[in-house]
Amino acid sequence: MQADHCFHVLVVHGPNLGLLGRREPGVYGGFDLDWINGRLIDYAKNRNAILRIFQSNSEGQIIDHIIANMDWLDGLLINAGGFTHTSVALRDTLAALGKPAIEVHISNIYARESFRHKSLIAPVCVGQISGLGWRSYLYGLMALLDLLAERKQAQPPC
Template structure:
């Protein structure tokens, strides 16, 4: 059974309240329950973590090595300037997929650059919560050696 970790960064605990015209009205708890249910359909175990603190996110990334088969990371604003998170990702032997709910490339110019993109397996932006589900499928495919595990 594959084990996956979802890490959500700063302000994602405000989903459902923060800029619902961009992020929607579902809460972080709604997202987590949806993802846990989705992953279980593919016999995968999913854990979720959220923090507004850079160091806690780094600690989760470090602890994932040897425990999880993949990480789905929405680093929030840390995406654009946290070289510490970038270096944490580069330091572990765990595939990471970067996810953003909104299309960061269609927003303010400072959101257009991701300092973590060069060290992640892939990036999914602008697809809402569906981006997380796609990341789960991609990580499961990687864990299975390239087989398409989402075929039911």
Template sequence: MQKILVLNGPNLNLLGKRQPEVYGSTTLKMIEDLCVAHGQTLDQTVTHFQTNHEGALIDAIHAARGVQDGIVLNAGGYTHTSVALMDAISSAEVPVIEVHLSNIHAREAFRHKSYIAAVAIGQVCGFGAQSYVLALSALAAHLAERDAG
């Protein structure tokens, strides 16, 4: 069974209330439940962590080393600003897929740059809560291919 950590960064605790025209009406709890259910179909144990603090995200990434098989990360606004998160991902040696509810490439210009993308195995954005489902499926395939090779 694959062990997957879903990490959510700043302001994602307000999903369903915050800018529903951009992020939809789905709550973080609904996304967590969706991830757990989809993970079960992929033989994954999915755990969750959300924080508004950059250092706590870094600590969670470090703690995943040797414990988790993969990470699905929505770093929120830190995606576009955090070299420290990028370095943590590089150091952890755990495959990471970056996710976003909205299509960051169709939004403000500052959102087009992702520090996470440089060290992630892939990026899924623009599909709302389904971005997480797609990321879990992609991570399952990546891990199966890695383990077979």
């Protein structure tokens, strides 16, 4: 589905995702974050979308960045990493966002340690995609842009 409008999507990568390609490649794959971001940017261009991409290992910086972009973004794609399971503050920020967010994970969090099975942010996201490697990000972005197009949010052309 081709979007008729230009959509603004904030992509947030949480803690340790800057180590992709070096961190547990058997779990997270061999692609680094720049490579994944490049695939997302290429896809977004074909869908008439603009991405802002941010990575931080700091919970406060992630929250501050989401809040700073609240008026700009139409939707949020987030891999909160370990904060998925621990951060009530991040959950509250997403609840206050008032715009659709999709949670993504490279690994299948339900096939890993039991402490990873609970996502505090899932209840305030419109969906969750996990376990599909780097493609979790791509499929999350596809779904988010389709959802925004279906909602026909009025946005000025790019």
